[in-house]
Amino acid sequence: MTDCEIILVGDELLKGERHDAHLPWLARVLAGVGVRVARAYTIRDDADEIRGLIAQRLGETRLLVITGGLGPTPDDVTREAFAAGFARELEFHNPSWQAIVARFESYGRPVTDANRRQAMVPTGGEVIPNAHGTAPGCFLDGGDTLGVLLPGPPRELRPMVERDVLPRVATLFHREPLRVETFRTIGVGESDLMTQFGDALGRLDAWRVSSLPSLTGVDIILTARDGADRGALDEGANRMEGQLRAGLGGKFYEHGIRSLDRVVHDTLSERGDTLAVAESLTGGRIGAMLTDHAGSSAYLLADVVTYSNESKVKMLGVQPEIISEHGAVSEETCTAMAHGVRRATGATWALTTTGIAGPSGGSEKKPVGLVYLGVAWDGGVQAHRVRYRGSRDMVRTRAVYGALWILLDRLHRA
C-alpha cells in the first residue's frame, strides 16, 4: 500500500492547453508531513473513467487526492464520479449552498441553479470549506483509503490544503517530515561534479544521493534513508557542505532551496547595498526575477533594458565610438554599460548583459550564444566573456543566471 496517489482531472491537461501546477506543490507540502507521493494520474473529464480509477485504487493507497472538475458546468463531473468511486450517493449540503449564495452576493451577481451541483456532498463526506471560490472540497473515509476531493484552481486548492488537509494528513500518518537536504551549484557540469565528489557522496551511508541538472546548474539532493540515525544524518550533511564549499567556492551558492535570484535578493537586502541593472539580450528578465520578491524596491534602483544601440548611448551614456569600434556585443560596451547605469543611478552595484541570443544575428567572429556579463562597483569593473549553447530561450536563461552568479560571487568577496 502506498502513502499517497494523486488524480489530476481535466481534458485541458491532456490537450496541452494547460500545465499542471498541483503535483510539484502537493508533493512538497506532503513531504513536509512525511508523506511520499507514489504516483500521479492525469485523466479526462470522464465520469466513468474517474469512477473506475478511484475504485481501482481503493485499498491500494492510504491517501487518494483528486483535483479538478468541480465547476458548475456540465463537463465538470468529478464530484459525482468521486462519490460513485467510493460507492456513495451525493446529498445536498445546505451550509455549502449558503456559502455559495453568499459568495455570489458579494460579487453582486445572481446565483444560478447550475451552482447547486457544487453544494452536493457524498454521504458520510466531511466538507472542506473553500474560502476563495464556490466549490467546496471534501474528505471521504473509505476505510483503508482516505479520499480528498479538491477544486482545480491553485488559489482555491492551496489554502484548503494548508488549512485543512495537511493537519488531517499529519494526524493520519504521524510521521516525521521527510528529511531532504539540497545543495545548489552553478557553473559545473553534472559529470564533473560526480567525478569530483563521487567518492564523498558514496560515503554518505545515511543518505540517498541524487543529482538534478537544469539549464542553470546542478542540485545535489540528499534524502534520508528510512530509519537513518539523526546524528549520522547531521554529520553527513555537514561534511558534504564543507567539502562542497572547499572544492567549489562560490559555485556552491546555496544549502537549501532558495533560488539563485532569491539568494541575490537576500544578500543585497542584508547588506543594505543598492543595485542598478542594464540588460540587453536578457531584455528585462533580471529585473523581473528580482522584483518577484517583495522588498526588492529597497535595493533595486533601476533596470534599463537597452535593446537598441541608440538607447545604450542615450540612456546609459555609452560613447557611440565604443559601439562603432567594438560592437554592441563586446567587453568594452559591456563595461561601459555597467559604468553608465551606475553613474546614472548612484547604485552600489551595477550588473549588465549584452550578447547574441539568436536565432539570427550571429557571425563567425561573434556567434549566436556569445554573451558578455559585467559587474561594476566603487573602484572596479569586471566583464566575463561566455559562450552559451542552445536555443534563444536557453541562451537568455543561462545569461540571466550567469549574470546573477557573477554578482553574487562579487558580493561574497566584497
Add this chain to the structure above:
Amino acid sequence: MTDCEIILVGDELLKGERHDAHLPWLARVLAGVGVRVARAYTIRDDADEIRGLIAQRLGETRLLVITGGLGPTPDDVTREAFAAGFARELEFHNPSWQAIVARFESYGRPVTDANRRQAMVPTGGEVIPNAHGTAPGCFLDGGDTLGVLLPGPPRELRPMVERDVLPRVATLFHREPLRVETFRTIGVGESDLMTQFGDALGRLDAWRVSSLPSLTGVDIILTARDGADRGALDEGANRMEGQLRAGLGGKFYEHGIRSLDRVVHDTLSERGDTLAVAESLTGGRIGAMLTDHAGSSAYLLADVVTYSNESKVKMLGVQPEIISEHGAVSEETCTAMAHGVRRATGATWALTTTGIAGPSGGSEKKPVGLVYLGVAWDGGVQAHRVRYRGSRDMVRTRAVYGALWILLDRLHRA
C-alpha cells in the same frame, strides 16, 4: 483501446523538484497528427513499477510513450524496465555506442563504462537517434501497442519526436489533424462571457465547446466533434468569430493560439512602429516577455524599470513635484512616465505601469492591487486606473497583461 497514453518516469517529478514539461507539448504535437492523449502516468524510477505498468497497458492503448530515466547512472532504470515490460531482452547496439563515443570525443571528455548501458536496445527495437544527447530512444512493436522510449531532457526529446516519432505516428493512425479553434479574450469574466454568448455557443452543433479561464483572460475552445462536416465546422467557427468581434471588440484579441505578447509583437513588427516601456511594479516583465520573441529588437527601443522614485526623475525626467504631490502610484506619474520614456527614446509608442503589488505598501486610499497603466503616442496619452485582486504575483501578472492589452487596443485604433 485508447489512442495514446504517456508514462512520465522520474522521482524528481513526484518529489516536487521538477515540473513536467512533456505532457502539454506532446499532447499538442500529437493532436497535430490527429492523435488524442487519453491518460498520463507519473511514476517513480522503480524498475518493477515501470515494467508492471507497461505490461498492464499493452493491448489497452495503440501508442505507449515512455520518457525519462535513460541516463547513465544506476537510478536510471527505464531502459531495462521498458524491455521487460514488452517481454524482451536488451542487446548491445554498436552504432548507438559509436555515436555515444563520438559525442564524448566532441566534448573532449573520456567516455565511461557507465555509458555503455545507454547503447543497449530491446530485441526487435528500432533505434531513434538522439542528436542532442547520449541516450538514444527506440520504437518497439508490441503488436496492438507501439512502444516509444524517449529520453527526459526536452532539448533531446523534442527534436526526436519531430523528426522520427510524428512521421511514424502519422503513418500508423492515418488521421486528419484534430481540428481545434481557439478564441482568446481578456477583460471579461468566464460567467459573463457565458451569459453573453451561451446561446450562440449552444448552436454550434459541429463543435464541442469548452472555456478555459486563466489569470489573464478566458479562452473559448472549439473542438470538432467526431465525423463533423467540414462545411458545418467552417460555418460555425466563422459565425462565432463574427459574434465575438461584434460583442467584445478589442477584448477578443486572437483567433488562434498566439499569446497576447506575441500578438503585440506581431502587430508592432507589421506596422514598423517602435516602442519604449517604463515599468514600475511589473519590474521588467513586459520587456522580458516581448524580448522572448526573436525580432523584438526591430521595435523595442528601451524598457526602463524605474523601481525607485529617484530613478523615475533621473531616467525618465518625471518632475519631482508630480511625485511629491500625487505619489508614485497616480495617474499623473503614470502619464509623466509615458511622456518621459517616449521623449528619451523617440519611440512611436510608450507603455507604462505603476502600482502597488503588495503584500505591503498599501493604504486605505491606495490599496494593494491599485495599478495605473499608461500608453502614449504622438498627440495623445491615456491612463487606466485598475484594481487587481490576489497575491503579489497575481497582481503583477494581471498588470503585465492589462498593459499589453491597452497598447494593443490603441494600436488597433491607430
